[in-house]
Amino acid sequence: YSPDFSERETLYTHLNVFEQFNPVIPDSLRETPFVFLANIGPELQLHVLDQMKKPEFVAMDTMNFWIERSYYAVREVIARVDGLIINDEEARMITGQKNLIRAMEEIKEWGPKVLIVKKGEHGAVLLLDDGFFYLPAYPVRDIVDPTGAGDTFAGGFMGYLASADEITPATVRAATVAASALASFNVEGFGVEKLKEISDENIRQRVEEFQKMTCLALDR
Amino acid sequence: YSPDFSERETLYTHLNVFEQFNPVIPDSLRETPFVFLANIGPELQLHVLDQMKKPEFVAMDTMNFWIERSYYAVREVIARVDGLIINDEEARMITGQKNLIRAMEEIKEWGPKVLIVKKGEHGAVLLLDDGFFYLPAYPVRDIVDPTGAGDTFAGGFMGYLASADEITPATVRAATVAASALASFNVEGFGVEKLKEISDENIRQRVEEFQKMTCLALDR
Numbered sequence A, B: 001y002s003p004d005f006s007e008r009e010t011l012y013t014h015l016n017v018f019e020q021f022n023p024v025i026p027d028s029l030r031e032t033p034f035v036f037l038a039n040i041g042p043e044l045q046l047h048v049l050d051q052m053k054k055p056e057f058v059a060m061d062t063m064n065f066w067i068e069r070s071y072y073a074v075r076e077v078i079a080r081v082d083g084l085i086i087n088d089e090e091a092r093m094i095t096g097q098k099n100l101i102r103a104m105e106e107i108k109e110w111g112p113k114v115l116i117v118k119k120g121e122h123g124a125v126l127l128l129d130d131g132f133f134y135l136p137a138y139p140v141r142d143i144v145d146p147t148g149a150g151d152t153f154a155g156g157f158m159g160y161l162a163s164a165d166e167i168t169p170a171t172v173r174a175a176t177v178a179a180s181a182l183a184s185f186n187v188e189g190f191g192v193e194k195l196k197e198i199s200d201e202n203i204r205q206r207v208e209e210f211q212k213m214t215c216l217a218l219d220r
Helices: A016-020 A042-051 A064-069 A071-080 A088-095 A100-109 A149-163 A169-186 A200-212 B016-020 B042-051 B064-069 B071-080 B088-095 B100-109 B149-163 B169-186 B200-212
Strands: A034-037 A057-061 A083-087 A114-118 A124-128 A131-135 B034-037 B057-061 B083-087 B114-118 B124-128 B131-135
Touching (some): A034 A149, A042 A071, A057 A149, A064 A088, A071 A088, A083 A149, A088 A100, A088 A114, A100 A124, A124 A169, A131 A169, B034 B042, B042 B071, B057 B149, B064 B071, B064 B088, B083 B088, B088 B100, B124 B169
Parallel strands (some): A057 A083, B083 B114
Antiparallel strands (some): A124 A131, B114 B124
16 A cells, blocks of 8 residues: 555465365355355356356456456456446556546446446546446545455445345445445444444435535535 | 646746746736636735735635745745635645645645645545535546646636625535536647637536536436
8 A cells, every 4th residue: 555545556466265266155045136246256256156046236346467367257247247346447457448438438338237436535436327427435534444445335335235125326326325435434444343333324424424525406 | 648648747847937027917907806816936926916905706726836946935825815726736745644635624724715626537626614525527538638627627616706696615616516517628629629619508518417427316
């Protein structure tokens, strides 16, 4: 991480146990309706997906390591999921487009109905069936530990969707803001210590603040 | 400029005519209520400001060159204006704060009621008397020439405020979104060519799009 946590560099990727990992999904979990394919190799992601029975919504993460090493397999997973969550650098890398808007429009054409591009301290951009949506990062004064912010975001996002009545662009936007509020607590403490202290009400408050910080229509 | 126009580097600053410039404001203009002190040396900005008679709203721009060379004079101008428009790098430089939120809170304490920090392709952040406000950059697919985007923004911002009934945080937020819509047209053409073609209606449309792209409350 850079001194202000706004940038990071991957020094090594050690696959360790994942090198030989062959995930078998227990029968009891194969009908799980909301599936998140976290950042493992695309072949493993496909292997997991093949074991699932008609999931309602599948989202995935990936990273530069897999984009470089297994480009076509990554593309294959993207074509099969409903939602893709990546960062801006990965979106540019996977398309070769320098302009992020163009990169996102290209990825959207590969299939996913929901494309979420995270930009760290600059928030996130969504491209959905009805257009772009922007949200800032919650203004955090003391970043203690950004590790896991992306996974917290993904977890909050999937959890929100799973509790929603139906999945529409409007639900997806609301899920993203809620997930972003959740992730903002994550970076304020080491590991998950802060997340263990907060309640639904704390998250709701930040969602409301997000709205006040972006909507002219809600003008105070 | 970098290939995608997201970054730029100042190779030289030639003051040229400004080296010996001593602006004298004609009597007929000294009562102008809305004053923008564009990016000239802070001593000159103060000299211009001293000639004005009770302006209603004064805003200023500055840059790294002046922050390094005339730090205390820049601070003196900031203490005397209502609005400061700078970029994120300058906000960090002038405060020595790496965290942008903290940098903005520190600058706000120096006096200006309106602090606007531009972040290029990542939009802008405002700190007003009632808190933070974020707006994205309009998603432009083909950036032809970003030169002058900052000045277009400042001009649109001051023009909007000058036409408003009163200056409140709500008016300032609306002015920023309108100015940002205007500046988004500027970068789509070389020089001011695109600005000469557009109408109020074009700007209004983009302001509306801005709102749809950020407001859950306005959900389509």
